[in-house]
Amino acid sequence: MMSQQQEIAQRIRELGFRLTPQRQLILDILSALDRHATATEIYDQVQSVSPAVNRATVYRTLNFLCEIRVLVAGTISGKTVYEIADPTPHHHLVCTGCKHVTVLGDHHFEELAAHLLDEHDFQADIDHLTIHGLCQPCRAAASG
Amino acid sequence: MMSQQQEIAQRIRELGFRLTPQRQLILDILSALDRHATATEIYDQVQSVSPAVNRATVYRTLNFLCEIRVLVAGTISGKTVYEIADPTPHHHLVCTGCKHVTVLGDHHFEELAAHLLDEHDFQADIDHLTIHGLCQPCRAAASG
DNA sequence: CTCGTTATTGCAACAATTCGCAATAAAGCA
DNA sequence: TGCTTTATTGCGAATTGTTGCAATAACGAG
Numbered sequence: 608m609m610s611q612q613q614e615i616a617q618r619i620r621e622l623g624f625r626l627t628p629q630r631q632l633i634l635d636i637l638s639a640l641d642r643h644a645t646a647t648e649i650y651d652q653v654q655s656v657s658p659a660v661n662r663a664t665v666y667r668t669l670n671f672l673c674e675i676r677v678l679v680a681g682t683i684s685g686k687t688v689y690e691i692a693d694p695t696p697h698h699h700l701v702c703t704g705c706k707h708v709t710v711l712g713d714h715h716f717e718e719l720a721a722h723l724l725d726e727h728d729f730q731a732d733i734d735h736l737t738i739h740g741l742c743q744p745c746r747a748a749a750s751g
Numbered sequence: 752m753m754s755q756q757q758e759i760a761q762r763i764r765e766l767g768f769r770l771t772p773q774r775q776l777i778l779d780i781l782s783a784l785d786r787h788a789t790a791t792e793i794y795d796q797v798q799s800v801s802p803a804v805n806r807a808t809v810y811r812t813l814n815f816l817c818e819i820r821v822l823v824a825g826t827i828s829g830k831t832v833y834e835i836a837d838p839t840p841h842h843h844l845v846c847t848g849c850k851h852v853t854v855l856g857d858h859h860f861e862e863l864a865a866h867l868l869d870e871h872d873f874q875a876d877i878d879h880l881t882i883h884g885l886c887q888p889c890r891a892a893a894s895g
Numbered sequence: 896c897t898c899g900t901t902a903t904t905g906c907a908a909c910a911a912t913t914c915g916c917a918a919t920a921a922a923g924c925a
Numbered sequence: 926t927g928c929t930t931t932a933t934t935g936c937g938a939a940t941t942g943t944t945g946c947a948a949t950a951a952c953g954a955g
Contacts, residue, residue, distance in 0.1 A: 626951080627903065627904080630903090663944085700873050702873075709871065729846075729887070738867070738877065739875075768932070769922070770922095771921070805936070810913075811933085
């Protein structure tokens with residue numbers, strides 16, 4: 608049984624890339640946070656531990672890790688946020704009222720993906736969708 | 752019969768906001784373009800017509816018009832793009848291979864929205880979703 | 896363990912986006 | 926038409942995100 612960190616390290620190397628201390632640090636931070644964070648939040652944490660790490664490196668690392676799907680990026684109230692990709696696909700319902708984020712399983716979306724493939728020959732990459740809307744309490748507050 | 756521009760003007764005023772020349776100009780540009788554009792593209796066009804308009808104004812206007820749903824924002828290959836909100840909801844399939852954008856009707860998503868409301872008490876705001884994936888030609892190229 | 900290849904970093908300049916604040920001007924009203 | 930209110934703009938500066946390039950260091954080979 609491998610830790611998540613070890614699996615990620617292996618994935619990076621298998622793809623022919625290098626596991627640098629900077630990349631490890633950013634993964635550690637995101638792992639410890641255990642929630643989504645903005646680039647700036649991550650950069651600040653990096654700074655507090657290793658002030659030598661450059662801002663550009665943080666941005667490049669975040670983009671890199673998204674490309675190889677170690678991280679996923681989403682948009683919550685206009686800001687780009689990053690988190691470690693969960694091995695089991697899931698989605699986020701973001702309430703535009705209270706900003707609360709609900710995690711949602713995948714089954715609703717499999718149907719949709721199947722439709723898109725059948726009818727449009729499009730292989731949708733629905734791993735981590737972020738859907739905005741209003742949760743029940745906020746809906747009640749808005750109409751009340 | 753009102754023009755789209757007139758409807759938008761009315762909407763802005765009904766909500767208690769003001770219709771300024773800057774806002775009109777940006778709406779005119781987006782309307783003439785008739786496709787999505789980045790903030791920079793829009794700013795450049797604004798400059799060529801009215802060099803006095805400030806860059807900050809363009810950004811603020813774009814955000815403002817999104818908030819009142821006159822515009823919709825999406826992300827295409829990492830860049831934020833804006834376009835005038837179509838009165839009939841539709842969605843975009845963006846191919847991560849060739850970057851081609853397919854416009855899609857709403858019916859696949861109504862079902863999904865219904866599920867989310869029934870089972871999660873969440874009123875999903877699925878007006879303009881951007882779904883990434885691979886189109887048929889790119890899929891063939893990738894596996895071939 | 897040492898060496899070579901080359902992916903990755905730091906740097907510094909640049910581009911994009913946001914913010915506070917005083918000046919301006921839309922919209923309603925007399 | 927002129928006055929009042931206050932949403933909106935322009936400006937300058939700070940913050941955030943990107944890019945080219947030379948220096949560095951990860952990792953496989955010997």
